[in-house]
Amino acid sequence: MFSLSPAETSDVVRATREIAGNQPVLAGGGYGVRKACDLTLAIEAAVGDGILLLPDFLTAALQEGIANRVRAACRATKMAVIFCNHGMSQITARTLAQLCEECPNLIGLKDGTGNINTVRRVTAMMGDRLSYIGGMPTHELFAQAYRGAGMSTYSSAVLNFVPETALAFHQAFVAGDDAACEKLLTDVYYPFAEIRDRQPGYAVSAIQTCVRLRGFDAGHGRRR
Amino acid sequence: MFSLSPAETSDVVRATREIAGNQPVLAGGGYGVRKACDLTLAIEAAVGDGILLLPDFLTAALQEGIANRVRAACRATKMAVIFCNHGMSQITARTLAQLCEECPNLIGLKDGTGNINTVRRVTAMMGDRLSYIGGMPTHELFAQAYRGAGMSTYSSAVLNFVPETALAFHQAFVAGDDAACEKLLTDVYYPFAEIRDRQPGYAVSAIQTCVRLRGFDAGHGRRR
Amino acid sequence: MFSLSPAETSDVVRATREIAGNQPVLAGGGYGVRKACDLTLAIEAAVGDGILLLPDFLTAALQEGIANRVRAACRATKMAVIFCNHGMSQITARTLAQLCEECPNLIGLKDGTGNINTVRRVTAMMGDRLSYIGGMPTHELFAQAYRGAGMSTYSSAVLNFVPETALAFHQAFVAGDDAACEKLLTDVYYPFAEIRDRQPGYAVSAIQTCVRLRGFDAGHGRRR
Amino acid sequence: MFSLSPAETSDVVRATREIAGNQPVLAGGGYGVRKACDLTLAIEAAVGDGILLLPDFLTAALQEGIANRVRAACRATKMAVIFCNHGMSQITARTLAQLCEECPNLIGLKDGTGNINTVRRVTAMMGDRLSYIGGMPTHELFAQAYRGAGMSTYSSAVLNFVPETALAFHQAFVAGDDAACEKLLTDVYYPFAEIRDRQPGYAVSAIQTCVRLRGFDAGHGRRR
Secondary structure, eight states: OOSOOHHHHHHHHHHHHHHHTTSOOEEEEOSSHHHHHHHHHHHHHTTOOEEEEOOOSSSOOOHHHHHHHHHHHHHTOSSEEEEEEBTTBOOOHHHHHHHHHHOTTEEEEEEOSOOHHHHHHHHHHHGGGSEEEEOSTTGGGTHHHHHHTTOOOBOOSGGGTOHHHHHHHHHHHHTTOHHHHHHHIIIIIHHHHHHHTTSTTHHHHHHHHHHHHTTOOOOSTTOO | OOSOOHHHHHHHHHHHHHHHTTSOOEEEEOSSHHHHHHHHHHHHHTTOOEEEEOOOSSSOOOHHHHHHHHHHHHHTOSSEEEEEEBTTBOOOHHHHHHHHHHOTTEEEEEEOSOOHHHHHHHHHHHGGGSEEEEOSTTGGGTHHHHHHTTOOOBOOSGGGTOHHHHHHHHHHHHTTOHHHHHHHIIIIIHHHHHHHTTSTTHHHHHHHHHHHHTTOOOOSTTOO | OOSOOHHHHHHHHHHHHHHHTTSOOEEEEOSSHHHHHHHHHHHHHTTOOEEEEOOOSSSOOOHHHHHHHHHHHHHTOSSEEEEEEBTTBOOOHHHHHHHHHHOTTEEEEEEOSOOHHHHHHHHHHHGGGSEEEEOSTTGGGTHHHHHHTTOOOBOOSGGGTOHHHHHHHHHHHHTTOHHHHHHHIIIIIHHHHHHHTTSTTHHHHHHHHHHHHTTOOOOSOOOO | OOSOOHHHHHHHHHHHHHHHTTSOOEEEEOSSHHHHHHHHHHHHHTTOOEEEEOOOSSSOOOHHHHHHHHHHHHHTOSSEEEEEEBTTBOOOHHHHHHHHHHOTTEEEEEEOSOOHHHHHHHHHHHGGGSEEEEOSTTGGGTHHHHHHTTOOOBOOSGGGTOHHHHHHHHHHHHTTOHHHHHHHIIIIIHHHHHHHTTSTTHHHHHHHHHHHHTTOOOOSTTOO
16 A cells, blocks of 8 residues: 555556455555545545555644544545554544444454554453454464454464465464464564564565565565 | 662561561562662562562663673572563563573563563463563553463552452453453543553552552652 | 645646746655655646655655665656655665765755754765755754754744744844844744644644634645 | 662762862762662762762653652752753753752753753753753764754763863864864764664763773673
8 A cells, every 4th residue: 555556556446346256345545634535535436345544644643633534534435444553643442432433434443553552442442343453563473462452353464475374373363272373473473573573664575575485476565 | 669778678578578478578679780789689688589670770771781680680699580571671582581591590570561572472482481470550451461472460550559459350350251351441440541641650659649548658659 | 745635736836836936846745656756757747846755654664765765756857856854764874875976866855853963964974965954843943953963944834924033033043143043932932832742743733723823724734 | 870889989989089189079870769869968978069860760750750859859968969861751941940940059951862952942941050061972973963052061971982082072162163073073973873873772881892992991881
């Protein structure tokens, strides 16, 4: 989403729609209010089902400002909106509860903050009113703790290049087999994390490089 | 520990020893290598059983420096040493594993960082070689997530002024009764957390004030 | 720039071009490599003279990645490029020196980091190869220190609503009249700064509100 | 100060007193209120002239708490007190002004924060009521900017191992010879800074190592 122009996002949604059958198609969006709303409309026009609303650009915001932006995006569309908590734009449980009352199409929260206190409070407060997606970098490293905090679904970055490992971890995780999870963490995830942590930015570009190593074209990417 | 002079720490250990019977008596210590070792010896002389080793003063340290300091404290005493991970002085799983090999009297880790990734990695790596203590401010807010990361014991700050609530939470927590934990979080802990979060420093001084409200003398305290 | 769509940026450049006579017209741009290059081309097509290149979106970058992005923007255009140092995307003096060799149309650095060490090193290293713009929030609060570090030109936010004060400060600043600067800081700038500091985000929205109080339309703004 | 026990601090003060003649002798102190006051009394008993009051240990503090601690130390002694602004314990210009009214023996501020906005505001507000000491790591890198902000005296770390260079910089600095300052920055200080920045903690330990290279015993040091 970082590297795509708005027109490219539309193209990707349309292409995905064609092969997705009945599966829901969501796309990422972000930046300021106007850009976020424009992108929402573009995704909807491309027959997408929802938007993952990433943060605004560059500056800190009050809860009031964060809420205004989410509200504007939700009102601009009939699609589903999932808010992504990240960076300088972090929503509180209280603000999220207010938005849930006002915006029936706000259906989920993805968390990339690692702020486990807020995660716990949101799940205690909103229960099954929202869907939750753990979204930490290499989230398997955090998955068991996030489940303790009430967030048991997550997105997997390594799924893009070692799907068999990602699925094995997920299977062990769902089965509550902590020993099997630990073994995979120790054998695969911690060694990978050590490579990833060598430089800032590798959380994304290490994934891209691994995808290329598996023979796929990872696109022009982030160019970093 | 922040407010006590070394002599006062010794006095507190001696007084606790007298009434503790067979219970282990530990005291907090910290600061630079020399001061930490001196305090360790003083606690041992006062017939304490161990030291909770808090961070060094004021500056960042490499893993090598953190390890040297823990090693020095462990070698200075036959008592048990529990390392407290906190602030600028954060130990990695790898450094901790190395220290565990060298220092048989390094028996535990208390974590006050909220870095759930490191917590998970330490418990995966060290298993039951160490005892673990969750030590976040008002740790009940984090307890379920920390358990997910393999750390199921914690210290409770509110135990000092609402012991019945702290024990009720602990009982529900041990029983795995997440619904009862959530109810206490919602009814008691989140309202308390909102008061505590009003100002930096309240994580300690709000506890002191509450202890006073229950009729106990909380000492001259932090004076903040 | 945060609130404008790409099409609106083009419109603003064209409108400014019409009334600007021989004055250079620059516009802000940012985000990922592709978006930044697209916006650069759009500004050039609208007969702008240059771009102020703001940071990428959301994540940390290595010096190599920052350099790649600046290089791509410089190569995409014959216009002048001014790099804005800000947030997670902070360039070092060394990287900047390398880019200055490769990109003759990289003509300036705007600094919004407050990292006075880097500012000093850049001006010592690059001298008059680059133009410099101090770009801290309410930069007059920093202007004398930045001049000490070799950066004596700045952009003024309060110029938008109290131009007489901003010009009086600038006049005193250029004349080296520190006493007059201090008086304006004490009488006007520090009281304003206290309002601005009440909430995160006010550095921008307090300016917008003040502009409105002077009777101008500040646009739909940041909506925060 | 980090590595000395209270008794060692007294010893150092006494030894310095013997050779200092009429020069004022100051020593560093810090930690919690009680420890800071005890150390102040010990320095006074060793016939010191003043204390450099470093921050409290480990946690954030409100302005009220910072003020209480400074007030307690000032009242505990007739010696001069210089407050060191650093880390989590950062005083505002407003709090400092209040303390200056109450505590005639609060005579100076040392700044190690790099917060040039606060530095400028303090010097504008307090003028020559206080003495000022720039205290950034390798402060020569910041000296010209700090002078722009009204703080033209500083402590030099490299003076401990290359006194001729430190004095040459100081001489150029006092003479306002910016070209000579820049030459020394480029030839000596920036290369040294690159070594120092290789690892956290080197700001202190690189100095210690260099002192040893010059043939002096730098003590047991920080052991990091």
